[in-house]
Amino acid sequence: MTRWIAQNRGFAAALVLFAALYFSYHLMHPRGFSTAVLVQNANELVAIGFVAMAQTVPVLLGGLDLSVGAVMTLAACVASWLLDGTPAQIALGMIATLAVGAGFGLMNGLIVVYGRLQPIIATLATGAIAIGLALLIRPNPGGNVDGDLNWALTNSVYDFAETYGFARGGDAAWLQPFVNIPVPLILLFGTACLVWLPFKRTVTGRTIYAIGSAEGAAYASGLPIDRARIAAFTLAGFFAACGGLYLAIQTSTGNADVVQAGAYTLNSIAAVVLGGTALLGGTGGVIASILGAMILRAVSFYFRILDIDPLLQPLIEGIVLLTAVSAVAFRTFGVKNQLELFR
Amino acid sequence: MQNVPIVELSDVAISFAGVKALAGVDFACHAGSTHAILGENGAGKSTLIKIISGVLKPDTGTIAVNGSKVGFSGPADAADAGIVCMFQELSLIPDLSVADNVSILRPPRRFGLIDRRAQIARTEELLARVRCEDVDPRAMVRDLSLSRRQMVEVAKALGRDPKVLILDEATSALTQRDVETIYGLLDELRADGVCSLFISHRMHEVEALCDRLSVFRNGQHVETFAKGERSDAEIVRLMIGRDVTAKFPPKPPIRAERAPAVRLDDLRWEDRLKGVSLTLGKGEILGIGGLDGQGQKELLLALFGVLKGTKGTVTVGDGDGLATSPHRAKTGKNRIALIPDDRKTEGLMLSLSIADNIVAAALDKVASGGVIDPGRLDAAVRDGIARLQIKAGSPAHAVRTLSGGNQQKVVLAKWLMIAPDVILMNDPTRGIDVGTKQEIFRMMRTLADEGKSILFYSSDYAELIGCADRVIVLYDGRVVSELTGEAITEEAIVAASLNLKGEVA
Numbered sequence: 001m002t003r004w005i006a007q008n009r010g011f012a013a014a015l016v017l018f019a020a021l022y023f024s025y026h027l028m029h030p031r032g033f034s035t036a037v038l039v040q041n042a043n044e045l046v047a048i049g050f051v052a053m054a055q056t057v058p059v060l061l062g063g064l065d066l067s068v069g070a071v072m073t074l075a076a077c078v079a080s081w082l083l084d085g086t087p088a089q090i091a092l093g094m095i096a097t098l099a100v101g102a103g104f105g106l107m108n109g110l111i112v113v114y115g116r117l118q119p120i121i122a123t124l125a126t127g128a129i130a131i132g133l134a135l136l137i138r139p140n141p142g143g144n145v146d147g148d149l150n151w152a153l154t155n156s157v158y159d160f161a162e163t164y165g166f167a168r169g170g171d172a173a174w175l176q177p178f179v180n181i182p183v184p185l186i187l188l189f190g191t192a193c194l195v196w197l198p199f200k201r202t203v204t205g206r207t208i209y210a211i212g213s214a215e216g217a218a219y220a221s222g223l224p225i226d227r228a229r230i231a232a233f234t235l236a237g238f239f240a241a242c243g244g245l246y247l248a249i250q251t252s253t254g255n256a257d258v259v260q261a262g263a264y265t266l267n268s269i270a271a272v273v274l275g276g277t278a279l280l281g282g283t284g285g286v287i288a289s290i291l292g293a294m295i296l297r298a299v300s301f302y303f304r305i306l307d308i309d310p311l312l313q314p315l316i317e318g319i320v321l322l323t324a325v326s327a328v329a330f331r332t333f334g335v336k337n338q339l340e341l342f343r
Numbered sequence: 344m345q346n347v348p349i350v351e352l353s354d355v356a357i358s359f360a361g362v363k364a365l366a367g368v369d370f371a372c373h374a375g376s377t378h379a380i381l382g383e384n385g386a387g388k389s390t391l392i393k394i395i396s397g398v399l400k401p402d403t404g405t406i407a408v409n410g411s412k413v414g415f416s417g418p419a420d421a422a423d424a425g426i427v428c429m430f431q432e433l434s435l436i437p438d439l440s441v442a443d444n445v446s447i448l449r450p451p452r453r454f455g456l457i458d459r460r461a462q463i464a465r466t467e468e469l470l471a472r473v474r475c476e477d478v479d480p481r482a483m484v485r486d487l488s489l490s491r492r493q494m495v496e497v498a499k500a501l502g503r504d505p506k507v508l509i510l511d512e513a514t515s516a517l518t519q520r521d522v523e524t525i526y527g528l529l530d531e532l533r534a535d536g537v538c539s540l541f542i543s544h545r546m547h548e549v550e551a552l553c554d555r556l557s558v559f560r561n562g563q564h565v566e567t568f569a570k571g572e573r574s575d576a577e578i579v580r581l582m583i584g585r586d587v588t589a590k591f592p593p594k595p596p597i598r599a600e601r602a603p604a605v606r607l608d609d610l611r612w613e614d615r616l617k618g619v620s621l622t623l624g625k626g627e628i629l630g631i632g633g634l635d636g637q638g639q640k641e642l643l644l645a646l647f648g649v650l651k652g653t654k655g656t657v658t659v660g661d662g663d664g665l666a667t668s669p670h671r672a673k674t675g676k677n678r679i680a681l682i683p684d685d686r687k688t689e690g691l692m693l694s695l696s697i698a699d700n701i702v703a704a705a706l707d708k709v710a711s712g713g714v715i716d717p718g719r720l721d722a723a724v725r726d727g728i729a730r731l732q733i734k735a736g737s738p739a740h741a742v743r744t745l746s747g748g749n750q751q752k753v754v755l756a757k758w759l760m761i762a763p764d765v766i767l768m769n770d771p772t773r774g775i776d777v778g779t780k781q782e783i784f785r786m787m788r789t790l791a792d793e794g795k796s797i798l799f800y801s802s803d804y805a806e807l808i809g810c811a812d813r814v815i816v817l818y819d820g821r822v823v824s825e826l827t828g829e830a831i832t833e834e835a836i837v838a839a840s841l842n843l844k845g846e847v848a
Contacts (some may be wrong), residue, residue, distance in 0.1 A: 095490060167510030202455040205452065206443060214436035220398065220434040221447050240704050282438035337641075338668070 010276020011288045016322060018291055021298040028305050035156055035180045042182035043154050043250060045297050047072065049188045050243030051264045052271035052289040053196070054236040057248045059272050061232050062212040062281030063119030067108060067127030068240045069264030073256055074134040075244025077265050080254025085251060090146055096329025097248075098241045104130060105237015109230035120234075127265070134256035135321040141255040145248060157181050184246070191242055193237075204231050212281020239286075271296055273325055295324060347410040349374045349538045350395055350426070350507055355404030357390060359744065364390040366564045368404070372555075377529055377539045381548045381582055382559035382776070388542050389746075391559065392509045395540070396428035397421030423449060425506030429496050429513050437485035442466040444484055445499045469498040474524045489684070490517050490635040498527065509531060511538045514548060514775045517633045517802075517839070526552060552694050556641065558582055579777065588782060591809035592788040597828045601625050603658075604677070605646065606767055606794035610655035615641040617820035618655070623765070628787060630811030631800040632836045638820040639800040643767040646798070647681040648672040648779070659765070672702060674763050680704070680758035684769040684800075690754040691742050698724040698738035700753050705760035727756035732782065748779035755783070759790075766790065768799045772806060783809050804836050818842045 005012050026032035035260040051068050059084030093110050104126070110121045152163040158179035163169030170179060199205045207228035210218035219225055242279025244262075248254055268289075275292030299320045303313055355368045361646050365387045370377045374381070377821065382388045393399040394406070397415030405412050407426050415421045417429070435444045442462045443450075451461035466480040475494045485494060493513065500508060516524050529539055529552055539551055549556065557567040558581045565581050573581070599622025599845035610619045615638045623629050631639050645653050648666035657665040657675045667670035672679040682688035691700055702709055710721040724738050731752040735745060742753055751771065758766065768787075772780045787797055801807050807814050814831050816824040816839035824839035826832075 003481065010718075093370060115820055130394060198456055201459075203448075203457070204369065206439065206447070206457065209439060210436040210447065213436045217434040218435050220418055220428075221436075222397075222417065224419070282436075284353045337644065339644070 002137035002210040003019045008276070008288075010284070012289050013296060014276050014288065018295045018298060021295060022234060023149065024122055025298060025301050025305070028032045029071070029303075033289070034164070035182075038180070039156055039182040039184075041301060042184040042188075044315065045294060046188050046273065047243045047247045048249070048264060048267055048297065049189070049290045049293045050239050051071045051194060051268040052245065052275070052293040052333075053286045054239035054243070055272050055287040056240070056275075056277055056284065056286045057208065058119055058123075059211045059277055059279060060208050060281050060284060061119070061229060061270075062215070064269065065108065065123045065128055065233065065236050066120060066265055067104070067123040067259035068236060068268055069266075070127035070130035070132075071101050071104050071237050071240040072133070072247065072264055073131040073239035073261040074104065074137075075128065075289075076248040077134040077138040077143075077160070077253075077254035080138060080145065080252075080287045083248060084144045084146050085233060089231050094245060097187075098238060101241020101244065102234050102238040105240070106230065107233040108237065111235030112233060113226045113231035114227045127261070129259055130257065131270060133257055134261075135252075136268045138254045141253050141257075143252065143253040143254040147252075150249055151253050153183050155183060157183060157186070172196075183251075187246065191239075192286055192290060193239075198234065200285070204228050207274055209210075209282055210230050212278075213283070270321055270325075274321075296321070346373065348372060348407075349405045351392075351410075351411055352394070352401075353405050353407070355394060355401045355406070357394065357401045358397060363562050365394070365401070365413075368562075370557065370562045370564055370567075372507070372538050372540060373645060374538050375533055375536045376555055377533055377541055379541045379543070379556045380481040380552035380559065380576065381542075381549065381556060381799060386582070386776075387562040388559055389511065390541065390562075392428060392511055392540065395421070395501045395507070396426055396509060398428075410581070419448070422503060426509070427500045427502070427503045427507070428509040428511065429500050429507035430511055435484045435492055435496060439576055440481050440488070440636035441470075441478055442480035443497055444495060445469055446504050446763065447499070448503070452497065457749055465502065466498070469502050470495075472501060473498050473528065474520075480688055485558060487825040490521060490784065494524075495639060496519055497528070500686055502842050504682075505532075505537055507538045507540065509542075511542045514543060519840075522548070532550070539596055540762075572591060578832045579619070582777065590777075590784075592785045594788075594810075594812065595792070597812070598624075601627055604660065605798070607646075608656045609655060610642070610645060610657060612641055612645055612650050612653045614822050616653075619817070619820070619822055621815055621822060621825075622800055625796055626791050626794045627813065628791050628797045628799055630807035630814040630831075631817060632804065632807050632814050633817040634841045635802060637840075639817050641820075642817070643681060643769050644766075645796065646672075648769055658809060673763070677764040678761050679765045679767065680761060681767040682754055682758060682771045686747075686750055686754050690757075691750060692742040696731070696739050697728070697735050697742055697745070697753055700742050701727040701738075701756045701760060703756050708760065730759065731756045731786070748775035751775050751779065751783070755786070766795060768796045768797060770800055770802055772801065772803070779823040780806075804833050806813060807831065807836060816840055 020336065029037060031037055051072050054068040055065055075097050076214045077095040079093065082096055082191045108123055108126050111117060111126065112119050115122065148163050160172040160183050161167045161175060167175045180254060202226065206229055207218060207225065210223055212226060217280055232238060271292035272289045272296050273290030273292065274278060275284065277288055299317060308316065351371040353369055356366045357364050368391065370391065380388050390399065391459050396402050397418045397420050407413065413424060432828065433493055436447070436638060445466045446462050446689040450457045451465060463480045470476060470478050470480065475491065475498065476843055478487065479497060479676055484495065487495065489565065498514065514525060517525070532539055541549070543549055554570050555567060556570060556578070557696055558578065560582060585770070602620045604625045605623040607619055607621050619638070619642055628848050631642070641650065644650050645665070648668045653665060660677070663676055666675055666679065687693060692703065694825055698720070702720055706715065709723050710715055728738060728787065733752045733756065736750065742750060770781060791797055800809060808831050811831065814826045814836065815822050816836060818840065823842055
């Protein structure tokens with residue numbers, strides 16, 4: 001345990017920060033500690049959570065992916081055409097949406113590896129392409145998403161069971177400990193645990209960390225560098241598409257919103273840093289970035305319960321973000337050997 | 344040696360930016376032998392092993408393994424063929440654990456995923472083989488000392504089941520005990536029919552370990568012979584193409600009274616320095632000895648203002664305290680320079696030019712009003728290159744294109760540019776060739792004669808004996824012994840390093 005904290009100081013700091021922020025938010029909220037508030041907050045977390053996960057993978061390599069917000073938008077626009085009809089059709093639509101995102105990420109990876117471009121500039125360009133495609137697919141906001149799906153995935157486990165009539169409509173005894181958990185949280189953490197945690201334990205996954213930490217050493221050790229790079233961007237595209245898919249289900253529409261795409265990309269970087277992942281690569285992880293996204297969201301929740309002029313919101317958010325990032329970077333104050341600051 | 348060579352190079356040539364690094368090289372080594380590769384700076388040793396291990400592709404010529412021609416596309420291919428290399432620049436990943444690093448390429452797996460428990464067990468086994476049971480497989484490599492990292496590197500190489508093991512300066516940062524472990528391992532490997540290629544600048548290691556020697560000079564293979572066919576003097580002559588008489592410049596007679604340049608009284612920092620007291624006289628070369636990691640590096644860093652939260656009193660010159668940052672250290676009334684042990688990260692900006700590196704610490708000397716004067720800059724750079732005889736095509740070339748010894752000369756030139764009064768040196772001859780070492784020792788003596796004070800840590804006892812006026816030995820963050828003049832002997836230093844009081848010394 002002590003070792004874990006020592007090796008994951010950034011993550012531990014972020015965890016404490018989030019717990020403090022979110023607990024006091026509930027204390028101040030008139031309906032604090034209720035399922036309704038939890039479900040609402042969880043819903044607002046999912047898209048940015050997925051996009052933060054997406055951003056983390058290229059950051060671990062030591063690069064940035066400026067197309068994650070755009071890929072999310074593209075995926076949402078694709079999903080807004082496909083998530084209606086029979087259950088089989090809906091399932092196919094979901095798979096197609098995720099495939100579009102992963103395919104786009106794959107393209108990013110191929111460009112970075114074989115085009116030998118810096119990730120930041122390559123994805124700036126491909127991000128614009130993704131938005132362009134999204135605008136072609138959805139020139140105007142709109143779309144049809146199955147109503148049951150929307151209801152079931154954006155509420156608590158009880159509502160999910162009731163909608164699809166399993167576990168006796170949510171009244172089965174074994175389900176009771178879980179009925180108040182918001183489905184969006186399960187989707188977010190479930191994806192992280194089922195996709196990221198196993199991936200991290202593959203040679204390709206570990207190579208991503210190795211590249212971010214010491215690329216020369218990774219090469220000299222004979223690690224599959226190109227494969228890891230391509231996989232990292234593909235995974236980023238996949239996670240971004242998960243975010244887009246959820247956004248389409250949540251809002252029942254697709255909207256090729258350029259401004260929103262940009263904001264998601266930038267917030268994803270903030271979330272990654274808040275989670276304690278080093279922008280230079282090598283340390284950190286996807287779960288930490290979800291935590292970073294949770295901190296970002298928790299800050300914005302405060303504007304609802306506190307009477308603050310909406311015009312001041314960006315200013316205050318900026319200051320809070322700066323403070324939070326500094327708090328997570330707190331470790332540098334404890335460094336006694338100043339050379340370690342440059343490692 | 345009638346059997347087929349395990350690795351054979353025929354007429355291999357390679358050049359970088361028009362400069363020939365290797366030309367017309369034929370080289371062969373055989374299973375079950377320990378084969379030393381000797382040569383000066385830039386003789387092509389590193390290039391040779393990079394070609395054998397698949398990092399570089401030769402421009403012309405062929406490589407054959409066990410008699411059949413191969414074309415490696417990268418280190419992974421070479422590793423598959425059983426060729427494993429321990430690079431001089433460590434190939435470990437700092438942000439991964441020891442276990443992850445040891446099994447980085449072919450980790451044990453369960454259901455397609457890396458099996459962490461098996462990986463740790465395997466690592467413990469390998470670490471035990473190199474007698475490093477004190478290293479925790481779960482620790483991050485970044486938290487290990489340089490010598491431990493090098494041993495982890497050995498464990499990693501062993502874990503790959505090598506047929507050909509290449510050790511490039513593998514012992515440069517090791518403690519005596521580790522070096523002996525490696526000797527033992529190499530004997531075992533030889534018995535198992537492994538071919539070891541051994542690159543070292545320490546002649547006595549080569550003597551002790553190798554059965555065949557190959558000498559390289561200026562990118563060409565000069566000669567290969569069995570051990571004992573040539574005397575040391577002959578080998579050195581083959582390497583540098585000229586006679587070498589004395590390795591170290593003569594020491595001046597011992598002077599009892601010197602004006603103190605630096606005085607430390609009970610210097611403490613964290614748990615690494617536990618009350619170091621010493622006096623460094625003007626014009627003195629004070630050697631620091633001891634096993635690796637006994638606080639030598641921290642002592643030098645503290646004097647250079649890198650460490651925060653030091654305790655104790657430090658007097659520099661007549662009354663200055665401890666510098667609070669490297670900038671203060673180099674610009675104070677008594678200027679201090681630090682030659683770091685790791686020239687690639689702390690000594691040089693590898694991708695900048697030789698000229699930029701040489702003036703990096705003394706930009707104020709070539710600038711007026713914050714603007715750099717190109718005329719003065721050129722003059723300063725020319726002066727630095729001439730003073731240290733740096734062999735470079737042009738000062739505009741990137742420092743990374745130079746050989747190790749010439750890179751170290753650039754570091755020295757950079758710090759001499761500020762005309763330091765006190766020079767701190769942390770293992771300045773690590774991984775460089777005999778010729779350059781001698782030049783560095785001569786320069787140190789000249790500087791001392793000019794009245795500069797030098798505090799000098801070396802992991803090689805011979806250097807302390809040959810070069811220092813006085814030697815202090817650190818053990819567990821304290822000075823345990825001080826030796827002067829004739830009393831500086833290998834036995835005395837070794838005994839003090841192991842903190843054996845009064846037994847030998």
